[in-house]
Amino acid sequence: xxxxxxxxxxxxxxxxxxxxxxxxxxxxxxxxxxxxxxxxxxxxxxxxxxxxxxxxxxxxxxxxxxxxxxxxxxxxxxxxxxxxxxxxxxxxxxxxxxxxxxxxxxxxxxxxxxxxxxxxxxxxxxxxxxxxxxxxxxxxxxxxxxxxxxxxxxxxxxxxxxxxxxxxxxxxxxxxxxxxxxxxxxxxxxxxxxxxxxxxxxxxxxxxxxxxxxxxxxxxxxxxxxxxxxxxxxxxxxxxxxxxxxxxxxxxxxxxxxxxxxxxxxxxxxxxxxxxxxxxxxxxxxxxxxxxxxxxxxxxxxxxxxxxxxxxxxxxxxxxxxxxxxxxxxxxxxxxxxxxxxxxxxxxxxxxxxxxxxxxxxxxxxxxxxxxxxxxxxxxxxxxxxxxxxxxxxxxxxxxxxxxxxxxxxxxxxxxxxxxxxxxxxxxxxxxxxxxxxxxxxxxxxxxxxxxxxxxxxxxxxxxxxxxxxxxxxxxxxxxxxxxxxxxxxxxxxxxxxxxxxxxxxxxxxxxxxxxxxxxxxxxxxxxxxxxxxxxxxxxxxxxxxxxxxxxxxxxxxxxxxxxxxxxxxxxxxxxxxxxxxxxxxxxxxxxxxxxxxxxxxxxxxxxxxxxxxxxxxxxxxxxxxxxxxxxxxxxxxxx
Amino acid sequence: xxxxxxxxxxxxxxxxxxxxxxxxxxxxxxxxxxxxxxxxxxxxxxxxxxxxxxxxxxxxxxxxxxxxxxxxxxxxxxxxxxxxxxxxxxxxxxxxxxxxxxxxxxxxxxxxxxxxxxxxxxxxxxxxxxxxxxxxxxxxxxxxxxxxxxxxxxxxxxxxxxxxxxxxxxxxxxxxxxxxxxxxxxxxxxxxxxxxxxxxxxxxxxxxxxxxxxxxxxxxxxxxxxxxxxxxxxxxxxxxxxxxxxxxxxxxxxxxxx
Numbered sequence: 083x084x085x086x087x088x089x090x091x092x093x094x095x096x097x098x099x100x101x102x103x104x105x106x107x108x109x110x111x112x113x114x115x116x117x118x119x120x121x122x123x124x125x126x127x128x129x130x131x132x133x134x135x136x137x138x139x140x141x142x143x144x145x146x147x148x149x150x151x152x153x154x155x156x157x158x159x160x161x162x163x164x165x166x167x168x169x170x171x172x173x174x175x176x177x178x179x180x181x182x183x184x185x186x187x188x189x190x191x192x193x194x195x196x197x198x199x200x201x202x203x204x205x206x207x208x209x210x211x212x213x214x215x216x217x218x219x220x221x222x223x224x225x226x227x228x229x230x231x232x233x234x235x236x237x238x239x240x241x242x243x244x245x246x247x248x249x250x251x252x253x254x255x256x257x258x259x260x261x262x263x264x265x266x267x268x269x270x271x272x273x274x275x276x277x278x279x280x281x282x283x284x285x286x287x288x289x290x291x292x293x294x295x296x297x298x299x300x301x302x303x304x305x306x307x308x309x310x311x312x313x314x315x316x317x318x319x320x321x322x323x324x325x326x327x328x329x330x331x332x333x334x335x336x337x338x339x340x341x342x343x344x345x346x347x348x349x350x351x352x353x354x355x356x357x358x359x360x361x362x363x364x365x366x367x368x369x370x371x372x373x374x375x376x377x378x379x380x381x382x383x384x385x386x387x388x389x390x391x392x393x394x395x396x397x398x399x400x401x402x403x404x405x406x407x408x409x410x411x412x413x414x415x416x417x418x419x420x421x422x423x424x425x426x427x428x429x430x431x432x433x434x435x436x437x438x439x440x441x442x443x444x445x446x447x448x449x450x451x452x453x454x455x456x457x458x459x460x461x462x463x464x465x466x467x468x469x470x471x472x473x474x475x476x477x478x479x480x481x482x483x484x485x486x487x488x489x490x491x492x493x494x495x496x497x498x499x500x501x502x503x504x505x506x507x508x509x510x511x512x513x514x515x516x517x518x519x520x521x522x523x524x525x526x527x528x529x530x531x532x533x534x535x536x537x538x539x540x541x542x543x544x545x546x547x548x549x550x551x552x553x554x555x556x557x558x559x560x561x562x563x564x565x566x567x568x569x570x571x572x573x574x575x576x577x578x579x580x581x582x583x584x585x586x587x588x589x590x591x592x593x594x595x596x597x598x599x600x601x602x603x604x605x606x607x608x609x610x611x612x613x614x615x616x617x618x619x620x621x622x623x624x625x626x627x628x629x630x631x632x633x634x635x636x637x638x639x640x641x642x643x644x645x646x647x648x649x650x651x652x653x654x655x656x657x658x659x660x661x662x663x664x665x666x667x668x669x670x671x672x673x674x675x676x677x678x679x680x681x682x683x684x685x686x687x688x689x690x691x692x693x694x695x696x697x698x699x700x701x702x703x704x705x706x707x708x709x710x711x712x713x714x715x716x717x718x719x720x721x722x
Numbered sequence: 723x724x725x726x727x728x729x730x731x732x733x734x735x736x737x738x739x740x741x742x743x744x745x746x747x748x749x750x751x752x753x754x755x756x757x758x759x760x761x762x763x764x765x766x767x768x769x770x771x772x773x774x775x776x777x778x779x780x781x782x783x784x785x786x787x788x789x790x791x792x793x794x795x796x797x798x799x800x801x802x803x804x805x806x807x808x809x810x811x812x813x814x815x816x817x818x819x820x821x822x823x824x825x826x827x828x829x830x831x832x833x834x835x836x837x838x839x840x841x842x843x844x845x846x847x848x849x850x851x852x853x854x855x856x857x858x859x860x861x862x863x864x865x866x867x868x869x870x871x872x873x874x875x876x877x878x879x880x881x882x883x884x885x886x887x888x889x890x891x892x893x894x895x896x897x898x899x900x901x902x903x904x905x906x907x908x909x910x911x912x913x914x915x916x917x918x919x920x921x922x923x924x925x926x927x928x929x930x931x932x933x934x935x936x937x938x939x940x941x942x943x944x945x946x947x948x949x950x951x952x953x954x955x956x957x958x959x960x961x962x963x964x965x966x967x968x969x970x971x972x973x974x975x976x977x978x979x980x
Contacts, residue, residue: 131856134856135855135856138855138856149779149785149787150777150787150836150838150839150840151839151840151842151843151883152843153786153843153846153883154779154780154785154786154787154883156779156780156785158780158784158785159780159782159784159785168862170863206857206859208862209859209860209861209862210854210856210857210859211862212859212862212865212912213852213854213858213859213860213912214851214852214854214912215852215875215906215907215910215912215913217872217873217875217876217879217906217909217910218862218872219872219876220866220867220868220869220872220873221869222868222869223866224866224867224868224869225863225866226862226863242876242879243876243880245784245880247784248784248880248882249876249879252879255846256846256850256851256852257851257854257856259843259846259847259850259851260847260851260853262843262847263847263848269843271840271843294832321782323779323780323781323785324778324779324780324781325779357750357752358750358752358753360749360750360752360753360757360760360761361753361757362754362756362757362760362781363781363782365781365782366782464802465782465783465807468803468807468809469807469809471809471811534856534857535856535857538856581768582767583763583764583767583768585760585764586764627767627770629767629770629771629772629773630772634733634734634833635734635775635832635833635836637773637775638767638772638773
């Protein structure tokens with residue numbers, strides 16, 4: 083059985099596709115909207131915005147999040163900013179340029195039509211956020227301020243200090259709260275989706291665990307939206323929040339939704355290096371720092387132990403400026419990360435274990451004064467000092483790449499609907515817009531575009547096609563079966579009663595993924611991972627310790643369920659990385675390079691790889707959606 | 723470093739709860755406070771005991787999920803620091819540490835160190851928003867906002883909703899939290915149309931949720947990991963007075979008309 087990968091891309095010139103598509107979509111009469119129930123899983127930028135906006139339109143929405151409040155979704159941690167093609171700076175920006183930069187930045191592995199729509203909607207997002215009271219940075223004249231970000235030569239990034247994600251999410255949360263008060267959204271915090279329910283091939287609801295009481299319940303709806311973020315925590319150490327997980331999307335995959343490009347993960351170049359085995363997560367330092375910070379390592383290996391101040395300019399290698407003179411320190415993330423790894427592999431890394439490079443503000447402070455730099459980056463400098471004990475006004479920051487974002491996700495068509503009718507996927511959880519590498523300040527843009535401006539249209543089109551009947555009842559046998567399966571799985575985990583902690587398995591999986599399927603991948607390393615992961619999974623099911631049972635607030639059990647899914651998902655990631663015999667964006671296969679740069683193979687791999695579940699004991703089937711480039715010419719990326 | 727840690731253990735909301743003493747060995751001084759608790763939990767799992775429940779998520783000081791009263795101070799009492807960003811280098815080898823949940827009537831304990839903060843969500847739902855449906859917004863630059871005002875709005879908007887202000891207040895008051903949200907919106911032109919209604923609605927919801935009143939101790943300001951200034955409370959009080967007067971005027975007008 084193969085899955086239907088018709089992307090439903092509208093015909094016509096790229097500039098008119100979205101407008102035409104909006105007109106062609108079926109509408110639901112305002113009086114009928116309240117008869118439709120929609121479930122939204124996740125309350126971040128994509129999920130929260132979708133829930134609020136669908137409720138504004140009059141739909142009956144239920145929203146679930148695992149945190150204690152929708153305000154805490156991990157979108158909140160995004161620091162640097164959000165892109166929009168406003169061209170307020172009069173520096174040559176346009177919808178087409180943002181579209182072009184994003185397709186190129188994604189190394190030609192995204193879908194052109196989706197990216198163009200994203201660029202079009204970017205301008206509306208800024209307007210919407212301003213109207214909601216997001217306190218964006220302003221110029222003295224009162225207009226909106228911008229800054230530059232990687233992979234672009236125009237200033238199109240809007241920001242709220244170093245807390246842009248927080249402010250955008252609080253805007254979403256405010257809008258969502260307004261709809262909760264109005265009774266159009268029912269909010270379920272501290273809950274987790276543990277299964278998707280389908281009847282006659284359509285998504286009709288979910289099975290939810292109440293994380294406080296442990297109660298399992300079924301919720302039925304006309305459509306389900308998954309906006310549950312990315313799977314970066316498969317690496318254990320990442321910049322993701324500790325709770326971020328793959329469970330919702332992975333369990334939807336097991337119910338028939340295709341999973342696209344799982345091997346496309348973004349390793350962010352500017353994170354605080356790991357400092358010990360106790361470490362539970364990594365902290366990102368915003369990419370915006372690369373506007374003023376210069377990245378370097380000592381030229382000579384002998385100098386790596388010296389204090390930075392004792393190494394003169396002649397003996398410093400500003401390797402990004404050297405290798406990529408036109409983009410310099412603002413080259414895209416995948417390139418900057420790999421370059422940092424190269425320097426460290428060459429023995430010129432700094433700090434403990436030689437796993438770090440300098441991000442130096444000395445010249446910017448000399449040029450602009452400390453006050454100006456503090457105004458732009460004060461909170462980031464403070465965060466750095468709090469974690470490391472070093473003062474970046476005096477000594478350069480030490481940074482190293484870390485897992486940050488996942489471009490892969492559930493496959494969706496142009497309507498953001500998966501191949502399971504009625505199952506929509508938004509934000510980082512889907513695969514569509516960033517190809518093999520996401521540009522900075524593009525995640526917030528995508529989450530909000532999906533939630534505010536795309537789903538509200540495409541959802542109506544789907545619902546109008548369903549007719550006016552009630553949703554399948556949550557007492558349907560399919561719900562009861564799914565509930566039973568969920569309870570059995572939880573009991574099975576609790577019954578193992580082994581001696582090893584959940585975290586110990588998660589850490590071990592993370593090590594395998596980072597070493598074998600991280601910044602550089604080889605056939606050999608991936609083959610090793612594919613042998614090691616099933617063995618680790620087997621040990622997990624024999625040796626994990628989960629006390630306390632399933633009928634109470636049990637954080638260990640929550641984690642165990644998520645790690646169990648990561649232990650299966652990691653294997654699929656490695657399979658995807660193994661069969662993609664090319665290097666593109668964040669996916670670097672050592673066998674495929676030219677002069678140290680990634681070597682794409684457009685003849686054989688210009689497609690989205692979509693994995694289809696075939697049962698626990700069978701390998702997943704590979705389906706392909708070919709990608710065509712009619713507006714941006716397929717070319718080797720160059721940032722030189 | 724080795725530590726003696728006294729931790730509040732409570733099975734659920736109905737359980738009386740008690741302090742339990744643990745010895746934690748081999749803690750790295752660069753670990754965060756939560757990583758120290760991870761180490762302790764690993765030791766408990768190894769002994770076959772149930773792990774200590776505590777809330778946390780981003781572990782970089784922005785989600786507001788982590789809490790903990792450490793040695794009597796919310797978030798441990800270091801300036802502009804959440805518990806997840808408090809590092810063990812601030813403690814001494816051999817030190818005794820007391821760890822408790824937020825203590826406030828409006829934040830009931832769920833288990834161990836986790837409390838229920840949904841009262842905050844109710845206050846925001848009562849009016850902590852600017853009513854602007856998606857699609858209805860004018861151009862972002864249509865209304866200029868002086869930089870200083872935008873900066874002051876941002877200062878107030880930096881609140882992470884952790885609840886340390888409530889935990890620190892002898893009255894369990896949420897005034898700093900509520901006033902910060904109001905100040906954020908009322909510094910901006912977009913927040914003006916609903917100003918009076920919003921202030922009244924949020925203050926009413928705050929009282930209904932069982933939070934106490936402000937009696938000017940300013941413990942909230944000292945405990946706030948995001949440096950929210952107590953000045954926002956004065957602004958809220960002014961707005962509240964104005965709003966209640968305005969409200970009465972409207973009521974009497976309506977009565978007169980009737």
